Amino acid sequence: MLSRLPFNKQKRVVIISFVALPLLLLLTFSYYPALELVRLSFTSWDGLSPDKEWIGWANYKEVFSNPEIFGVFKHNFAYFAVGIVQNIVAIYFAVVLNGRLKGKNFFRLLLFLPYILNGVAVAYLFGYVFDTTNGSLNYLLGQLGFGALSETSWLGSESFVNYTLASIGFWRFMGFNMVIYLAALQSIPGDIYEAASIDGANGWQQFISITLPNIYKIIELNLFLTVTGALEVFDLPFVLTKGGPAGASETFVMKILETAFQFNNYGLASAMSVVLLLFVIVVLSIQRFLLNGKGD
Amino acid sequence: MNRTNRLWDSVKYASLLLAVFAILFPPYIIVVNAFKTKEEFHSKSYISAPDSFLYFKNFVQAFKQADMTTAFGNTILIVAITLILNILLGSAFCYAVGRFEFKLKGPLLGLFLFATIIPSITTQVVNYKTVQMLDLTNHLMGPVLIYVGADILQIYIFLQFIKNIPNELDESAMLEGASLIRIFRSIIFPLLAPATATIVILKTIAIYNDMYTPYLYLPRAEHVVVSTSLMRFFGVNSGDWQMISSAILIIMIPTAVLYLFLQKYIFAGVTSGAVK
Numbered sequence: 392m393l394s395r396l397p398f399n400k401q402k403r404v405v406i407i408s409f410v411a412l413p414l415l416l417l418l419t420f421s422y423y424p425a426l427e428l429v430r431l432s433f434t435s436w437d438g439l440s441p442d443k444e445w446i447g448w449a450n451y452k453e454v455f456s457n458p459e460i461f462g463v464f465k466h467n468f469a470y471f472a473v474g475i476v477q478n479i480v481a482i483y484f485a486v487v488l489n490g491r492l493k494g495k496n497f498f499r500l501l502l503f504l505p506y507i508l509n510g511v512a513v514a515y516l517f518g519y520v521f522d523t524t525n526g527s528l529n530y531l532l533g534q535l536g537f538g539a540l541s542e543t544s545w546l547g548s549e550s551f552v553n554y555t556l557a558s559i560g561f562w563r564f565m566g567f568n569m570v571i572y573l574a575a576l577q578s579i580p581g582d583i584y585e586a587a588s589i590d591g592a593n594g595w596q597q598f599i600s601i602t603l604p605n606i607y608k609i610i611e612l613n614l615f616l617t618v619t620g621a622l623e624v625f626d627l628p629f630v631l632t633k634g635g636p637a638g639a640s641e642t643f644v645m646k647i648l649e650t651a652f653q654f655n656n657y658g659l660a661s662a663m664s665v666v667l668l669l670f671v672i673v674v675l676s677i678q679r680f681l682l683n684g685k686g687d
Numbered sequence: 688m689n690r691t692n693r694l695w696d697s698v699k700y701a702s703l704l705l706a707v708f709a710i711l712f713p714p715y716i717i718v719v720n721a722f723k724t725k726e727e728f729h730s731k732s733y734i735s736a737p738d739s740f741l742y743f744k745n746f747v748q749a750f751k752q753a754d755m756t757t758a759f760g761n762t763i764l765i766v767a768i769t770l771i772l773n774i775l776l777g778s779a780f781c782y783a784v785g786r787f788e789f790k791l792k793g794p795l796l797g798l799f800l801f802a803t804i805i806p807s808i809t810t811q812v813v814n815y816k817t818v819q820m821l822d823l824t825n826h827l828m829g830p831v832l833i834y835v836g837a838d839i840l841q842i843y844i845f846l847q848f849i850k851n852i853p854n855e856l857d858e859s860a861m862l863e864g865a866s867l868i869r870i871f872r873s874i875i876f877p878l879l880a881p882a883t884a885t886i887v888i889l890k891t892i893a894i895y896n897d898m899y900t901p902y903l904y905l906p907r908a909e910h911v912v913v914s915t916s917l918m919r920f921f922g923v924n925s926g927d928w929q930m931i932s933s934a935i936l937i938i939m940i941p942t943a944v945l946y947l948f949l950q951k952y953i954f955a956g957v958t959s960g961a962v963k
Contacts, residue, residue, distance in 0.1 A: 396866075398861065398867070401866060401867045401868075402787055402867065404867075405782070405783055405787070405867045405868065405871075406783045406787055406789055409779040409780055409782060409783035410780060410783050410784070410795070412776055413776050413777070413780040413842070414795070414798075416776075416835065416836040417798065417799060417802055417836075417839070419817065419836060420810070420814055420817070420832075420833065420836035420837040421802040421805055421807075421810065421836075421837060422798075422802070423813070423817075424810035424812075424813035424814050424817070425805050425810060427813045428809070428810065428812065428813055431812075431813070438816070483702070484702075484703075484706065487699050487702070487703065490699075492699070498703055498706075498707070500947075500950060501706075501707055501710055501711075502706060502710065503954075504710065504943065504946065505710060507892050507896075507942050507943070507945075507946045507953070508896070508939050508942060508943065509895065509896045509913065509914060509917070509938050509939055509942060510896050510897075510898055510914070511898050511914040511915075511917045511918055511938070512917060512935045512938045512939045513939075515917065515921055515931060515935055516713050516714065516717055516935055516939075517713060519713075519716065519717065519928060519931070519932070520712075520713050520716065525733065525928060527712070527713070527716040527733050527734060530732070530733050530734065531712075531734075562709070562710070562713075567957065570954060570957055570958065571957070571958060574954075574958040593691075594691075594695065619806065622806075623806050623808055625808060625899065626898055626899060629899075630898065630918065644808050644809070647808075647809065647812070648808075648811070648812075651812045651815075652815075652903070657812060660812050661812060661813075664809035664810070664812055667806060667809050668805065668806065668809055671804055671805075671806055672804065675804055
């Protein structure tokens with residue numbers, strides 16, 4: 392039926408019908424909520440009542456002045472710090488696997504493995520590793536002769552519970568970062584290295600003056616993923632510690648969801664979401680700015 | 688020169704061995720303990736092998752108690768419907784956008800591109816209300832709607848792929864009188880197969896591993912999925928590590944097996960998806 396129409400008309404039908412539904416979904420589940428968040432953030436809505444009372448900037452004042460809310464970002468910092476180390480290690484292994492090496496594919500397969508495992512299962516897996524009395528880490532430390540260290544309560548200490556949790560993130564995502572770096576490394580033409588070694592550059596010099604500049608964009612991308620990942624951490628502490636001990640491992644996203652779905656304070660939760668959204672946009676703009684600056 | 692090379696070689700292999708150990712040690716503990724009886728678990732050291740790797744009672748009990756028949760059934764249903772919708776909508780959209788020029792195409796793509804920076808976890812506060820309004824909370828289609836509506840990975844992958852399909856194919860089919868719908872159905876869509884495979888695998892793993900969406904939208908026991916069944920099971924059995932170990936293994940194995948067999952597609956998808 393359609394084939395009898397001239398192609399111009401067909402084209403219009405195809406464009407409209409093929410674009411409409413994805414566009415509608417995008418608007419409904421990405422843009423509408425983003426805008427609605429902004430509107431709700433100025434109200435004291437409880438999630439149920441029909442009237443949404445306008446309260447101006449009160450929610451934002453609360454977000455920035457209440458240490459119980461904004462102070463939670465201190466917990467997120469651990470994930471950022473560990474994320475940086477994770478990127479350095481990922482670059483290291485990507486360089487190693489990009490060189491001449493026996494069993495290259497095996498190592499790549501294994502290092503990436505944690506990324507595809509179920510997150511809840513991984514969380515409990517490490518619940519076992521880090522358990523104080525039955526945990527395999529403390530057992531291992533005891534066997535190796537670190538008597539005092541082997542009684543550490545890895546998930547029960549307010550001072551480093553976030554680093555313990557972040558190290559699980561390290562275990563899970565290092566291979567993912569590495570695979571991205573590896574793809575970038577493989578796209579660097581080999582003759583640049585050949586030319587450099589003919590000129591007498593050693594491995595380290597080649598790394599600094601050829602490898603790093605060539606994967607600069609990918610480093611930025613991974614750092615962006617690290618920063619936003621650290622800002623948005625949620626599932627590990629939610630499953631493993633429920634934010635404990637004494638709220639020490641609560642993250643900002645946990646706080647948002649708790650504020651909305653447990654305390655029914657949708658207005659405040661929306662303001663917190665907007666703040667998070669703005670942070671992500673700021674990080675992205677800084678990254679773009681730096682990238683463009685470098686490109687000139 | 689030779690000595691530094693040899694030194695570098697030993698550093699390389701030593702660090703790789705350390706990484707292999709760090710990655711395999713936690714699952715190893717789970718594997719050996721999942722096959723132990725309760726008495727064995729308490730009398731033996733945590734890292735020793737079980738008496739028999741044929742002791743499957745923990746698995747059977749965990750499978751039943753965590754209601755994994757329902758969990759796997761629900762997960763598979765959600766994955767299947769999400770994938771069908773995602774692939775149909777995604778490939779059709781990319782055909783329209785990738786093949787034709789039209790007004791507002793630039794802004795349209797920009798809109799899709801920009802959406803990726805909105806952290807989806809923050810919009811849950813509003814999306815939950817939308818799904819509730821559609822009466823789809825406590826309904827398996829609720830998560831499906833969220834997965835179909837809020838993720839646009841498939842669009843990036845299809846769009847990259849469709850550019851590499853030569854335009855001459857479309858043109859010669861047009862000359863033979865095929866309609867555009869037909870060209871999409873019988874030429875473009877089949878040629879997108881490798882991209883489709885990548886999307887199927889990546890999304891299957893992503894949905895299978897997602898915890899928060901089902902936790903939020905499907906709180907009832909009858910709608911349990913794989914991730915939430917493990918959470919429920921842990922709540923009831925906490926401390927009973929040999930039982931939990933076997934439940935963890937049951938849930939980890941499917942994606943690990945998929946990964947081993949389909950690694951080519953997974954690596955292709957991860958690199959192209961990330962460098963968007």
